[in-house]
Amino acid sequence: MTTAVTIPGHGGEGEGAARSASMRGGGRAAGGRTAVAARARQIVKAYGAGETRVVALDHVDVDIARGQFTAIMGPSGSGKSTLMHCLAGLDTVSSGQIFLDETEITGLKDKKLTQFRRDRIGFIFQAFNLLPTLNALENITLPMDIAGRRPDAAWLRQVVETVGLAERLKHRPTELSGGQQQRVAVARALAARPEIIFGDEPTGNLDSRAGAEVLSFLRRSVDELGQTIVMVTHDPVAASYADRVLYLADGRIVDEMHNPTADQVLDRMKDFDSRGRTS
Numbered sequence: 001m002t003t004a005v006t007i008p009g010h011g012g013e014g015e016g017a018a019r020s021a022s023m024r025g026g027g028r029a030a031g032g033r034t035a036v037a038a039r040a041r042q043i044v045k046a047y048g049a050g051e052t053r054v055v056a057l058d059h060v061d062v063d064i065a066r067g068q069f070t071a072i073m074g075p076s077g078s079g080k081s082t083l084m085h086c087l088a089g090l091d092t093v094s095s096g097q098i099f100l101d102e103t104e105i106t107g108l109k110d111k112k113l114t115q116f117r118r119d120r121i122g123f124i125f126q127a128f129n130l131l132p133t134l135n136a137l138e139n140i141t142l143p144m145d146i147a148g149r150r151p152d153a154a155w156l157r158q159v160v161e162t163v164g165l166a167e168r169l170k171h172r173p174t175e176l177s178g179g180q181q182q183r184v185a186v187a188r189a190l191a192a193r194p195e196i197i198f199g200d201e202p203t204g205n206l207d208s209r210a211g212a213e214v215l216s217f218l219r220r221s222v223d224e225l226g227q228t229i230v231m232v233t234h235d236p237v238a239a240s241y242a243d244r245v246l247y248l249a250d251g252r253i254v255d256e257m258h259n260p261t262a263d264q265v266l267d268r269m270k271d272f273d274s275r276g277r278t279s
């Protein structure tokens, strides 16, 4: 689709398209950056102490390829959200190291970590978290406005087109459907050009049609904009949009699949349940 999009109040051309072109083609390094967007080494996350101690992550090693869509699946309580929160620097680890690109985030002090998260990481949650008094475009650029960063107009235009919001930029959240609101949240996460976007059940509040729309846009942002996405989900259909599915059980990564169909994911989950969680 090539509808012209006017982004009021933002000048500048070219950089976004150049980035997109340079980043197409999967996990290849672009602009001198590493092909691995995030690395976890031997991470342990334990809650509580003594008899109430729960090990949510048990010596997890994982590499997240740049320019890929990764889904994290597993039974309830297996550690999916904890892994995502640790990788995103929203939670601290008990031991081990996490690197985003070349930066060891497990070595950052609070203030630096907050700054790093704000500048380099995008988030999409189950709740859309849009401000009701702002229109779609204002919601999309809000994090950058707060950070005093000027959005790149060409990039913003490309993001807005990719998520199919060109006609709805002046609408407030209440004038948008749930799926459209989540697309605004996706555009907001993409607009700041983060190294990586983390999604925690981003389609969990949507019906299957709206969920499919949002997942298609996430997929397009990987294919067309070179974005790296990590998403926690319970839904085999959602996972089938990913390039790679990681399976967690009892705080460990026990399996993975590449380019799976929803049926393959479903079969793997059934198999998993019937064998118990001891792989």
Ligand SMILES: Nc1ncnc2c1ncn2[C@@H]1O[C@H](COP(=O)(O)OP(=O)(O)OP(=O)(O)O)[C@@H](O)[C@H]1O
Pocket (backbone or CB within 6 Å): 047, 048, 054, 055, 056, 074, 075, 076, 077, 078, 079, 080, 081, 082, 083
């Ligand atoms: N703040 C906390 N305090 C104590 N235990 C916690 C805390 N957060 C998570 N846990 C425990 O850590 C383990 C992993 O939890 P986590 O939320 O990561 O699992 P999950 O796979 O995301 O589960 P679900 O699919 O139900 O959301 C669980 O046993 C959980 O009870």
